[in-house]
Amino acid sequence: MSLNDAVRGDSARGLSLMRAVQSSSAGDRTAIARLTLAVLVVVSLVALALSIATGASDASAINVIGALFSGAEETALSVRDRIIVFDIRMPRALLGFLIGAALAMSGAVMQGLFRNPLADPGLVGISSGSALGAVLMIVLGASLPAGLMLALGAFALPLAAFIGGLLTTLLLYRIATRGGQTSVATMLLAGIAIAALAGAVTGILIYIADDKQLRDITFWSLGSLSGMTWTKLFAAGPIILLALLVVPFLSRGLNAITLGEAAAFHMGVKVQRLKYIAVVAVAGAVGASVAVSGGIGFVGIVVPHLLRIVIGPDHRYLLPASALFGGVLMLGADMLARTIVAPAELPIGIITALAGAPFFLWVLLRDRTRNGW
Amino acid sequence: MITAKNLTVALSGKTIVHGVSLIAKAGELTAIVGPNGSGKTTTMKALAGELPSTGEITINGHALGALEPWQLAVKRAVLPQAATIAFPFTVREIVRMGLTVGPNRHAERIEAITAEALAAVDLSGFAGRFYQELSGGEQQRVQLARVLSQIWEPVLDGEPCFLMLDEPVSALDIRHQLTIMTLARRYCEGGGGVIAVMHDLNLTAMFADHMVMMKNGRIERAGAPAAVMTDDAMEAVFGCRMRINGVPAPGVPFVLPHTASA
Numbered sequence: 252m253s254l255n256d257a258v259r260g261d262s263a264r265g266l267s268l269m270r271a272v273q274s275s276s277a278g279d280r281t282a283i284a285r286l287t288l289a290v291l292v293v294v295s296l297v298a299l300a301l302s303i304a305t306g307a308s309d310a311s312a313i314n315v316i317g318a319l320f321s322g323a324e325e326t327a328l329s330v331r332d333r334i335i336v337f338d339i340r341m342p343r344a345l346l347g348f349l350i351g352a353a354l355a356m357s358g359a360v361m362q363g364l365f366r367n368p369l370a371d372p373g374l375v376g377i378s379s380g381s382a383l384g385a386v387l388m389i390v391l392g393a394s395l396p397a398g399l400m401l402a403l404g405a406f407a408l409p410l411a412a413f414i415g416g417l418l419t420t421l422l423l424y425r426i427a428t429r430g431g432q433t434s435v436a437t438m439l440l441a442g443i444a445i446a447a448l449a450g451a452v453t454g455i456l457i458y459i460a461d462d463k464q465l466r467d468i469t470f471w472s473l474g475s476l477s478g479m480t481w482t483k484l485f486a487a488g489p490i491i492l493l494a495l496l497v498v499p500f501l502s503r504g505l506n507a508i509t510l511g512e513a514a515a516f517h518m519g520v521k522v523q524r525l526k527y528i529a530v531v532a533v534a535g536a537v538g539a540s541v542a543v544s545g546g547i548g549f550v551g552i553v554v555p556h557l558l559r560i561v562i563g564p565d566h567r568y569l570l571p572a573s574a575l576f577g578g579v580l581m582l583g584a585d586m587l588a589r590t591i592v593a594p595a596e597l598p599i600g601i602i603t604a605l606a607g608a609p610f611f612l613w614v615l616l617r618d619r620t621r622n623g624w
Numbered sequence: 625m626i627t628a629k630n631l632t633v634a635l636s637g638k639t640i641v642h643g644v645s646l647i648a649k650a651g652e653l654t655a656i657v658g659p660n661g662s663g664k665t666t667t668m669k670a671l672a673g674e675l676p677s678t679g680e681i682t683i684n685g686h687a688l689g690a691l692e693p694w695q696l697a698v699k700r701a702v703l704p705q706a707a708t709i710a711f712p713f714t715v716r717e718i719v720r721m722g723l724t725v726g727p728n729r730h731a732e733r734i735e736a737i738t739a740e741a742l743a744a745v746d747l748s749g750f751a752g753r754f755y756q757e758l759s760g761g762e763q764q765r766v767q768l769a770r771v772l773s774q775i776w777e778p779v780l781d782g783e784p785c786f787l788m789l790d791e792p793v794s795a796l797d798i799r800h801q802l803t804i805m806t807l808a809r810r811y812c813e814g815g816g817g818v819i820a821v822m823h824d825l826n827l828t829a830m831f832a833d834h835m836v837m838m839k840n841g842r843i844e845r846a847g848a849p850a851a852v853m854t855d856d857a858m859e860a861v862f863g864c865r866m867r868i869n870g871v872p873a874p875g876v877p878f879v880l881p882h883t884a885s886a
Contacts, residue, residue, distance in 0.1 A: 278715055368711065510707055510721070516693055517774075519693045519725060563717060
């Protein structure tokens with residue numbers, strides 16, 4: 252045996268060993284998914300900290316926290332800083348993160364349920380229903396009994412948007428379900444029709460609205476994280492958190508449903524129950540989010556799509572990763588919105604749409620060439 | 625054993641299956657054949673529990689309607705006719721679902737069973753490929769590997785498990801048709817049962833123990849292939865005059881799977 256052969260034999264052995272190692276883990280993205288999750292947890296914490304530390308004012312979060320722990324006498328300045336950090340930035344950062352998480356995870360759930368990477372709570376009309384609820388409250392709220400409006404206070408708008416989203420979802424579910432079976436195709440088409448209808452009614456309301464109401468509607472519908480308070484956090488936060496905690500339990504079932512509802516049933520999934528829980532969770536999370544922040548688009552499509560490229564479509568990792576990445580993205584967009592034109596701020600919906608819409612088109616075009624549409 | 629008594633299935637108000645009664649025994653490959661639209665797939669779907677039906681279906685003595693989806697999932701697994709997937713799953717991730725979605729009986733052996741199931745359908749080395757990039761026949765075999773891994777042991781806790789295969793070889797080349805039919809045969813020899821909707825009569829004759837011929841939603845003939853495959857049965861069921869074991873006139877070549885050697 253010549254040296255050449257020996258070397259060749261060695262490298263062949265090496266190659267086959269490499270193949271064996273590769274094949275023992277080929278197609279298994281568990282490791283990268285776990286790593287991604289760990290990175291996202293760290294990035295989320297950093298984003299939250301940054302979001303609390305930066306803003307239009309020069310209030311320093313470090314000083315405020317330092318003062319809090321040192322127990323020093325409070326000066327006028329530190330009181331102002333404390334209000335900025337604790338009462339303005341903190342609820343805004345926390346709620347912003349939760350809203351981003353809710354929208355992104357709702358997108359991932361809808362896409363799995365509908366077996367369509369372009370499905371989104373906005374697409375099936377849930378966001379439109381919420382918007383209709385909110386606009387109804389802005390325009391017609393004044394004609395409600397004064398006592399009721401006084402009692403609702405700041406909750407009036409969020410509550411109306413939430414009810415609008417929930418009613419839309421229930422209506423959609425009723426239309427698409429026959430004999431205990433929910434048709435995904437009917438649901439998507441009905442969603443488009445319901446969204447158009449909600450949009451038309453919203454249009455009528457805008458037509459009869461006065462100037463001040465128009466301004467309120469415009470700003471609300473552009474989407475913004477400004478004006479987040481602890482009250483709003485306590486109103487919307489628990490609903491979003493509940494949805495965020497429940498949905499990961501659906502991940503194996505959602506995995507199975509991507510192979511078809513029949514296949515999921517064959518594998519042991521209670522398909523009807525899964526669909527019901529998923530739809531209510533999404534309605535709750537999206538309704539609560541739209542209620543406090545208005546229309547913030549594209550997070551639900553962009554985030555899961557990017558993550559699927561990195562960690563694959565396994566919902567056990569995709570759902571928590573979407574929640575974290577969605578939260579981070581929302582805080583990032585919000586920091587941009589706050590600083591670009593400081594001390595004024597841009598509605599955050601403009602930023603997510605500016606970034607998201609071209610991305611959505613890119614996905615469409617790429618899929619078209621791939622699928623030969 | 626899977627039994628159906630007087631099974632009737634109506635879809636959107638139209639009766640597709642009329643009072644079908646059949647028995648699929650463990651250890652046997654039961655093939656359902658018949659022309660297009662004869663109710664083969666609908667019968668199989670009813671047996672799998674995914675369609676509402678009247679009549680009586682039992683699996684190993686349990687009434688089908690009394691079993692929850694996860695209880696059914698350890699007794700039978702179903703290969704669908706064709707499946708498209710909208711998301712970029714790898715082959716390994718698809719096959720693994722057969723083990724992780726349901727009751728997850730083999731948590732410690734997931735990787736080993738996944739590899740063995742892929743080897744069984746002649747797809748070793750495909751684990752890292754994307755499902756969407758495979759050919760139709762390869763996708764069909766990936767799905768079969770998933771289905772197989774779901775009920776990996778033909779007999780579980782003394783109860784036989786059943787593979788329900790809807791046209792399992794329709795997209796496959798002749799060598800893989802034989803591979804898959806042999807695989808089904810072995811599953812029966814291991815004590816499990818197989819119900820397969822088939823179009824290839826030669827493969828059915830070679831591999832089936834029990835042959836059910838359907839036409840217009842009713843069973844026309846049933847029994848061992850050697851007993852039921854007659855010239856008359858062919859004409860009655862398929863509406864096509866053919867001669868069983870007739871040798872064609874010379875000139876046009878023909879090839880039968882019977883002649884294949886391993």
